[in-house]
Amino acid sequence: MNQKLSILAFLLLISSSCLAQGAEQIIRQNISAFSKALVDRNYDALVAAYCDDAKIFPNGTNILAGSESIRTYWTPSEDASSITVYHKIIPEEITIVGSTAYDYGYYEGRSRNADGSEVPWRGKYVVVWKEVKPGEWKIYMDIWNRSPNE
Secondary structure (H helix, E strand, C coil): CHHHHHHHHHHHHHHHHHHHHHHHHHHHHHHHHHHHHHHHCCHHHHHHCEEEEEEEECCCCCCEECHHHHHHHHCCCCCCCEEEEEEEEEEEEEEEECCEEEEEEEEEEEEEECCCCEEEEEEEEEEEEEEEECCEEEEEEEEEEECCCC
C-alpha cells in the first residue's frame, strides 16, 4: 500500500512538472508574439495578449485597466514622431503556481524617429499571467520602467 502511494505521489509530481513546463513554453511563445505585435504595429494582437480585466502600470502614469485603456495606451497618436522598430523581452525567471504565473526580466528596443535616426532603450519589467482557459495564458498585470541610457 505504501509503495502504491509513493508511486502515485511520484507520478503526480512528474505530471505537475510537465504541466508547468508546457505552461512556461506557452508563456515564452506569448512573450515573443507580444514583441512581434509591437514591432508590426498589430494593436489588436497586443490587446489580445492581455486579459479583459488586465492592468498595466506604465512609468509616470496612473494604472490603466481594461482592454480599451490598454488599446489607447499602445496605439500611437496620428502625430507620433517615432515608431518601434525592434523589441525583445528577456525573461530572467518564469514561475508558475497553479493558474497564475509571473515572470520578470529585462526588455530592449529601438525606436525610429521621423528624421530616420534610431534611439535604443531598455528597461526592466514584471508580468503576472493568468490562465484564462486550459493552456491559454494572458497578461493580467504588466509593469515596466526604462533604465537610464548608458
